Amino acid sequence: MNTHFTYTDAPDKSSLKQGDILAKTPGLISLIDTIHPHYSANEYTHFQILTQSCDLVRRNGSDCKSRYITLAAVRSLDLVINRYISEIKSDAPIKIDEKLFCSSKNKYLLEDKLKKIYNNNDKELFFLKKMPQLGLPEDSCTFLLLSIAIRAYEHYDLCLDAKILELKDNFQSKLGWLVGNLYSRVGTEDYVPAGAPDKATFEQMINEVLQEHIGWIPENIYKEFKSTAKTLDYKDFDEIITKATENKDKKCKTKLDAIISKIAKAASLDDDAKEKVRNSLAADPTIQKVINT
Structure with a gap:
């Protein structure tokens, strides 16, 4: 019988040893x-x-x-x-x-x-x-x-x-x-x-x-996950993770909207320009890190 690599295949049954x-x-x-x-x-x-x-x-x-x-x-x-x-x-x-x-x-x-x-x-x-x-x-x-x-x-x-x-x-x-x-x-x-x-x-x-x-x-939704779990009495994982993700997405969208609104106001952007800014910021890793915190 092959044993794990830490053990001997032929143990000495007549004597005790360290590690037995x-x-x-x-x-x-x-x-x-x-x-x-x-x-x-x-x-x-x-x-x-x-x-x-x-x-x-x-x-x-x-x-x-x-x-x-x-x-x-x-x-x-x-x-x-x-x-x-x-x-x-x-x-x-x-x-x-x-x-x-x-x-x-x-x-x-x-x-x-x-x-x-x-x-x-x-x-x-x-x-x-x-x-x-x-x-x-x-x-x-x-x-x-x-x-x-x-x-x-x-x-x-x-x-x-x-x-x-x-x-x-x-x-x-x-x-x-x-x-x-x-x-x-x-x-x-x-x-x-x-x-x-x-x-x-x-x-x-x-x-x-x-x-x-x-x-x-995932670390970026864990706070929402805990909050949602408490709301749903710590039952039904699938529903908790779905709602936590939805809540997190809504918060991220709200933060992104606020950033775009300030940029649009300061730069007097029309709707087309605002959409371009939105697409650019949504794809930017630094911005994503900010709105996910």
Whole structure:
């Protein structure tokens, strides 16, 4: 079975390593319930080992060097994206028919955050690509700041039984660098070309993920969109977007009429000249920017 480029195709089932992803087996859940019950919640779907691989080696049947195994909580990527969306303050999202909509001017912020996550360049998160057939059903992120420690000599085999995925060596190193907050950068494959053949495909993937979570409204009509949505009680998106566009067009026309009226009065223009001025101004990008604000 071919796994994602971050995982090894032949995980070592006899030893734990940094970056191993652990399923919430009954035994592990029982342990977590006892020592850290908060992390038994369903939103924490898996755990990832943060302890260095060299400290987890068991030689000649003896215990590993580390006295403790540090586990970080894993949560869905959906949860991360929704959290980012909730942090948008400028032209904040609104909900219509149970779907969120936001001004397109904020889209680049989420795009940048997602690119960092996918390429594991976020200092607090480590991206885990879904592998449903191996027990990781959805794209997820390890929250590196949400970690717990369990006794290695007592719970090593419990973790080994829960192991479902193992990172490749270079991604183990990248995780270690993130955890240790070192001052040098560990090189790992980026999503282009390892996970996507080219930049355009990667951009499309990012866009599709964002579209699943929120609808993007053109910035120039977003204020009208919010106002109209409130008037129509946040129901029927099609009617809201139609009326918002119509209202915006009317306001733009009113502004353009006012500009032409002042020009015509100052220059004593006849109707034919006024129409020529209208056509010229309507096609001018600078004027369009003015009347669309």
